[in-house]
Amino acid sequence: GNSVTQMEGPVTLSEEAFLTINCTYTATGYPSLFWYVQYPGEGLQLLLKATKADDKGSNKGFEATYRKETTSFHLEKGSVQVSDSAVYFCALSVFGNEKLTFGTGTRLTIIP
Amino acid sequence: DTAVSQTPKYLVTQMGNDKSIKCEQNLGHDTMYWYKQDSKKFLKIMFSYNNKELIINETVPNRFSPKSPDKAHLNLHINSLELGDSAVYFCASSRRTENTEAFFGQGTRLTVV
Numbered sequence: 085g086n087s088v089t090q091m092e093g094p095v096t097l098s099e100e101a102f103l104t105i106n107c108t109y110t111a112t113g114y115p116s117l118f119w120y121v122q123y124p125g126e127g128l129q130l131l132l133k134a135t136k137a138d139d140k141g142s143n144k145g146f147e148a149t150y151r152k153e154t155t156s157f158h159l160e161k162g163s164v165q166v167s168d169s170a171v172y173f174c175a176l177s178v179f180g181n182e183k184l185t186f187g188t189g190t191r192l193t194i195i196p
Numbered sequence: 197d198t199a200v201s202q203t204p205k206y207l208v209t210q211m212g213n214d215k216s217i218k219c220e221q222n223l224g225h226d227t228m229y230w231y232k233q234d235s236k237k238f239l240k241i242m243f244s245y246n247n248k249e250l251i252i253n254e255t256v257p258n259r260f261s262p263k264s265p266d267k268a269h270l271n272l273h274i275n276s277l278e279l280g281d282s283a284v285y286f287c288a289s290s291r292r293t294e295n296t297e298a299f300f301g302q303g304t305r306l307t308v309v
Binding site for chain 2: 127130
């Protein structure tokens with residue numbers, strides 16, 4: 085079956101620090117990979133995505149590269165801000181199996 | 197315009213009651229979903245409908261019954277509510293013909309007392 089393993093949280097960083105949240109996956113077929121973000125009290129928003137190997141998704145200074153050889157999709161940001169504090173979810177979907185499989189989520193807190 | 201909207205946002209009810217959560221999307225998507233998020237933030241698919249047809253039903257008690265009157269709506273009815281049903285329920289939609297992302301509603305926080 086499909087699964088996503090995500091870095092355990094919580095993660096606390098100082099403002100302007102470098103962020104990495106690790107994500108690895110197992111999937112049958114060729115998955116699309118996603119990072120979703122959930123701000124306090126809100127629903128999930130798509131942060132970025134990649135649909136094939138070596139694609140890089142990017143948005144709001146965040147990046148993740150689809151690495152088929154290591155089955156990974158690590159989220160990175162060079163300089164985090166307090167407003168980045170949220171829960172981040174790595175997820176995958178496989179065409180023909182219409183659902184998202186989520187990782188457990190990583191709570192990120194940025195302190196000024 | 198809200199893309200995926202669900203009501204109510206908060207729902208507090210007593211054990212044994214029956215309640216419904218409504219969801220509507222105005223994105224023209226053909227697939228809609230219900231996800232459950234537990235207290236540890238873990239998200240799991242419950243149901244998926246494509247063009248009003250049930251395509252995913254993940255080991256959910258039959259007290260939960262989804263209904264899709266048309267492609268733009270997917271409601272969730274829950275009978276005989278139990279304490280363990282307390283969670284945040286998210287509706288989402290996507291386009292099945294492409295492997296695109298799902299768009300989520302704001303969630304309904306259900307508390308059973």
